[in-house]
Amino acid sequence: MSNAHGGATKDTANGPPVRTQGLTKIFYDENRGEVRAVDRVDLTCQRGEILGLLGANGAGKTTTLRMLSTVLQPTAGRAWVMGHEVRSEPERVRASLGFYSASTALYPKITPRETLRFFARMNRYPSRQVDDRVEELVHRFKIEDYADTRVEKLSSGMKQKVSIARTVVHDPPVLIFDEPTVALDVLNAIELRQFISRLRGEGKAILFSTHIMSEAEQLCDRIAIIHHGEILATGTLDELREATGLHYLEEIFVHYAQVDDPAQAAEEQLR
Amino acid sequence: MAPRQIWTLYIHEVRSALRERSILIGSIVIPLVMYPALLWAGFAGFSFVQGQADRLTSHVAVHGLPDTHRALVDSIESNGRTVVVRWDDDPAAARDEVARGSLDLLVEFRTVSDGDRTLDDNFQATLYYNGAQDRSRGARSRVESAIESYRQGWIDTARRDLDIPNPVWADFAMARSDVATIEESTRFLLAMIVPFLTLIMVALAAFYPAIDATAGERERSTWETLMTLAVPRSHVATAKYLYVATFGAMGGLLNLAALTLSLRWILQPLAGADAQELAQGGLPLETLPIIALGTALLGLFVAAGMLVFAIFARNFKEGQSMITPFYLVIILPAIFVQSPDIEFSVGLALLPVVNVALLLREAIMGSIPLLPGLLTLASMAACVAVAVGFAQWVMRNEEVLLGSSKGGLWSFLKRRIGQWRTTA
Known part of the structure; x- marks a missing residue:
């Protein structure tokens, strides 16, 4: 099987586009010693599916996604994106995914059009089709009016559109959204969620991390509850309701995380 | 790739x-x-500073100038930017004035006599100046060159009076030439x-x-x-x-x-x-x-x-x-x-x-x-x-x-x- 990147993906017809097996990340901290940020995480994400990673701040969501995007190397375990192993084929993994988070900002001194062209080229989009693809996205995201204005002069809403276009410019089969709505106002957050839903319709495998319960309820096909680096439960919302006998996702989360005193738990999480 | x-x-x-x-x-x-x-700033700055210095008038006091050398005062004043006053009081007071900055320079003359080995009316001049004052250093430079010029003229006159030919006088003269x-x-x-x-x-x-x-x-x-x-x-x-x-x-x-x-x-x-x-x-x-x-x-x-x-x-x-x-x-x-x-x-x-x-x-x-x-x-x-x-x-x-x-x-x-x- 090949994709727009001219063979950057392996044949994954028999397997999910994203798969992790015992994925573990241990940090060494001068004060705290060994910190197990992610602990033996097993996940899969299928085509046309949004898998939500639901957890409190510091639960291990970002670390998991950073390992999948090869920004971090796993301490143990393995992970595959479109059949490529994150440790042995990091460039192919990165070519197969688009990564969006609050910490992946745009270059302020270049224009949206230059931004899209740069990311398409660097992410191995066929060079002859780069210009067409850039114009397609400029049109699709309605950024024609400011496509040649420097990013530093754009409003946050405009930047968000460019940032999403940047994430999908190389047409990756896998998309990772790490707490994407965290810095957005309500309208921009709704627009972003609608866009992610459309991407699901296009058959993309999407990993979506959030600590906002309502967001996970609305958007995700399956939800993985992560706490202290461990996946405590994975399933559809209905499956989770059935398994716990609870209705609201917030209650389900508290049930799995075994949090008796949320205030104390939040303090522990911060430590 | x-x-x-x-x-x-x-x-x-x-x-x-x-x-x-x-x-x-x-x-x-x-x-x-x-x-x-x-280059532009340096050149312009240098020209400006030099222009300012050239316009300054130096106030110089002379003490003990022998009568035979009265012409030296004219020589010092010839540049038009130096005013010379005779100082007949205690030279220590003039040195204080130089230190205070109210006088730019004191030239103290002392007669030197060493029997036959010196010319008549020979003198030694000591220049008292204030190194911390730019105008005082300027006055010293002007007076030094005036005295040097006067001295050369006086020596030439003495040489002629003693009938010493110039080539003899010019023994051990030094000249330099840069071959680069x-x-x-x-x-x-x-x-x-x-x-x-x-x-x-x-x-x-x-x-x-x-x-x-x-x-x-x-x-x-x-x-x-x-x-x-x-x-x-x-x-x-x-x-x-x-x-x-x-x-x-x-x-x-x-x-x-x-x-x-x-x-x-x-x-x-x-x-x-x-x-x-x-x-x-x-x-x-x-x-x-x-x-x-x-x-x-x-x-x-x-x-x-x-x-x-x-x-x-x-x-x-x-x-x-x-x-x-x-x-x-x-x-x-x-x-x-x-x-x-x-x-x-x-x-x-x-x-x-x-x-x-x-x-x-x-x-x-x-x-x-x-x-x-x-x-x-x-x-x-x-x-x-x-x-x-x-x-x-x-x-x-x-x-x-x-x-x-x-x-x-x-x-x-x-x-x-x-x-x-x-x-x-």
Whole structure:
């Protein structure tokens, strides 16, 4: 099987586009010693599916996604994106995914059009089709009016559109959204969620991390509850309701995380 | 694939940098306008100060002037800017006035008599001036030259009276003649200052790009965006390195071009015919390729060193404080290279920065020793390779990558050695 990147993906017809097996990340901290940020995480994400990673701040969501995007190397375990192993084929993994988070900002001194062209080229989009693809996205995201204005002069809403276009410019089969709505106002957050839903319709495998319960309820096909680096439960919302006998996702989360005193738990999480 | 990716990354870095005002100023504008501005400002400032000094009137007191030498007062006052008063009171009071600044100079005359061995009416003059006052130093200079001129005239008269012919009198007279052409003298002057200034300009031009390429990415939150590109980290490090090196070398080369043009177009019109030959004795054309090569080598080395230090910085402030020691360390040896006594030896050719400074010096002087020249190339290439390799290795470190590494290069190395010892 090949994709727009001219063979950057392996044949994954028999397997999910994203798969992790015992994925573990241990940090060494001068004060705290060994910190197990992610602990033996097993996940899969299928085509046309949004898998939500639901957890409190510091639960291990970002670390998991950073390992999948090869920004971090796993301490143990393995992970595959479109059949490529994150440790042995990091460039192919990165070519197969688009990564969006609050910490992946745009270059302020270049224009949206230059931004899209740069990311398409660097992410191995066929060079002859780069210009067409850039114009397609400029049109699709309605950024024609400011496509040649420097990013530093754009409003946050405009930047968000460019940032999403940047994430999908190389047409990756896998998309990772790490707490994407965290810095957005309500309208921009709704627009972003609608866009992610459309991407699901296009058959993309999407990993979506959030600590906002309502967001996970609305958007995700399956939800993985992560706490202290461990996946405590994975399933559809209905499956989770059935398994716990609870209705609201917030209650389900508290049930799995075994949090008796949320205030104390939040303090522990911060430590 | 690799060269194309590195090229795309490189162009991306350069494009952003050319739109950054601080980089444009530090890497292009300053190297270009520094010499014209300095020459113009220096010349104008010197002319102004000299004009002001020329207009000043010096107030001079004379004490004990022998009657036979009354004409000396006229000689002192002949410049029209010196007023002489006779001081018949205690000279100590006049010295106090000079110290207070209300009088510019006291000339105290004392008759010298040593039997037959001295001419009649011989005297010794002591000039009391205030070294902390510019106008007092000016008065001393005016009076000294007036007395010297008067003295010469008096001696000539005495010689004629004693019937001593001039050739006899002129025994042990000294004359000097410079066999070097003005062009050679100018080259010598340029050889002393150009390597040092080139190094400063290269370092200055690479300074902001090095911070921009590392701490700037983190401060703008584009570092992680960059890390998710489908290219090896080594390509990112290489492109960043080439970007910093380009700006460093460009700053040095622009600076040299500005120097040559300034000598011809600024100094010559300002100084007139006197500077014509000086202006023509600029950088010798035949050595320009070597000078350009030396400047490029400096750019490559400085960029590598700065990247190694700046890569740990999380923001511009940290970047500045991490690079500054390196900046000072590379500039200091170049100051000593300015001494013409230091030879471009094989040993010094192995010492980075010093070797290129000496290579530039020799090239401007018009001779390039082959072996030290080749050793310079080899030594700089080795240093650059080690530094870039180190930068690539550091960029694979997750702590550094995510900006969570505390401290700079030394802290990082200390931790790594500690970890290595624990593992061993």
